[in-house]
Amino acid sequence: MRNKILTLLRQSGEKYISGEEIADKLGVSRTAVWKHIKEMRAQGYDIESHARSGYILREAPDALLSGEIHHGLETKIIGQEIICHEEIDSTNNEAKRLARNGAVEGTVVVAESQTGGKGRLERKFFSPKGKGIWFSVILRPKFLPQEAPKCTLMAAVAVARAMEEFGLEPGIKWPNDLLYENKKLVGILTEMSAEMDGINYIVIGTGINVNIDQSDFPGDIRDVATSLSMMKGEQLPRVKFFQAVLRAMDDLYGKVQREGFAPVLEEWRKYSITLGQEVKVIGVRDGEVYFGKAVDIDADGALLVDTAEGRQRVLAGDVSIRPRSGKW
């Protein structure tokens, strides 16, 4: 209902629209309209009211509210449903709960803050209130579970595209870290529920550090984390950035469904800061360490590393790029 009122206010533009007209068009009472307006103001909407003339929307807040995110989004699949929370344990956990209960493909869960945000391998993920975009997307692709890991590359490319739109030069470290000055801007955690013949659902969780100052980060990650605002030297509009990411993801996922992952991998290569570099790889499962030159990714998204002992194919691992000092 609130989104419908918002739409009417927006359509009315610089002209007043009366409470009666809103009430009539939406088939509710004027009191109900007034109550919603009051709640929208509490959310940060600047709505002017005039006893005779009605309402004008002066300004919308840069808050992750479904009405704002939907407004002008125009995606095909991603964001068909957008569910917003002020605070949640983790958007991935909530998205998995929703997916198990049949949520449609493209459902997006976003929160102003996460109390238990998590990254890969159960690592904690810092998600302070109002300063980032912490969200998860539910996909139900037709490809086999073996293809799913490439969704994480797709998500990284989507954020990279949005960064470019906002005048920021993206760099992706394999597989899905977006870095600035070798510090992390974005965390991506892809989870799936699958049978051997097909995927029940994939949840791609993405945490984007948007307007976070260095001093906001807790001490233990201050040296390894950064934000888009630190990169740009000014705050970014979160809703508009989020829309750009969702649009990019929608476009990329459409391509994947039609043509497979080849175009995504090609675009990933363009943004990569790993390829051509001397790297150190720590195997996630076995802890094995090796050094070599990252030469390419293959059709599975695996990183190909030429070591002294020959070519290694890395499907999962922590990769670091040789620092300029040459010292590991």
Place this chain on the structure above:
Amino acid sequence: MRNKILTLLRQSGEKYISGEEIADKLGVSRTAVWKHIKEMRAQGYDIESHARSGYILREAPDALLSGEIHHGLETKIIGQEIICHEEIDSTNNEAKRLARNGAVEGTVVVAESQTGGKGRLERKFFSPKGKGIWFSVILRPKFLPQEAPKCTLMAAVAVARAMEEFGLEPGIKWPNDLLYENKKLVGILTEMSAEMDGINYIVIGTGINVNIDQSDFPGDIRDVATSLSMMKGEQLPRVKFFQAVLRAMDDLYGKVQREGFAPVLEEWRKYSITLGQEVKVIGVRDGEVYFGKAVDIDADGALLVDTAEGRQRVLAGDVSIRPRSGKW
């Protein structure tokens, strides 16, 4: 408590053990002991009682009770926890619920009947009361999600081994169908929850048609389903067969953890009735149909089929073997 009483009765063997002794050893009242004995009789245990001397266990039922399944099982991982239900929606659903809530690796969920048993691709799975073994195993392997599909081959090999122990000649149709006279004896459904770097849990659901007569099957599957008892010409002891399957799975899974899937694939080849045959493959996702000779499985467990257009690699699909008549 009931399993502890059972153990004492078994240790006592042909000699009476008094209610007082049981009560003392287990730190409960004699009334509590009597109550448990009564309930065990209701489960099918033949327990003789004598006013002065106490109790003797004359015969245990061939029922899927944890005390029976645990008795002499001696596995390392599979069956550390065995949870038995008279009736359940689906053991896979229950196992997934338990896994999400932290159930230990090797937990087994088994039911006398399933009301919503399901096979691959949401197909219904017939699971009548007391006539089969409908169970699921929770694994938490360290390998990557890309390896998970091979668990389904492992489960098929485990059942094949158990069949051999009971004098039945197993034949596995790729990937995991155990057939007798081209009819299905066993259904296997492997599900997983994973991140890209690792598996949260795998649930392998296995339904074994043990003592089912042809007339027991509903009309729509009567021509395609069969049972171990039909194959053997007599009923099989379900508990003992189940133990053989769990032991085989335990042994195979231990090997996989130490050496990877190569030994499982090798053993799978031994039981295969697909390799060397002319087959028809229907792609699960795309519905594409092609014909050719099944020549091998590769390291990923994919079926390699030589067609007129060259070698096809089948990761998921419905495979049928050319009937002797030569007619598809």
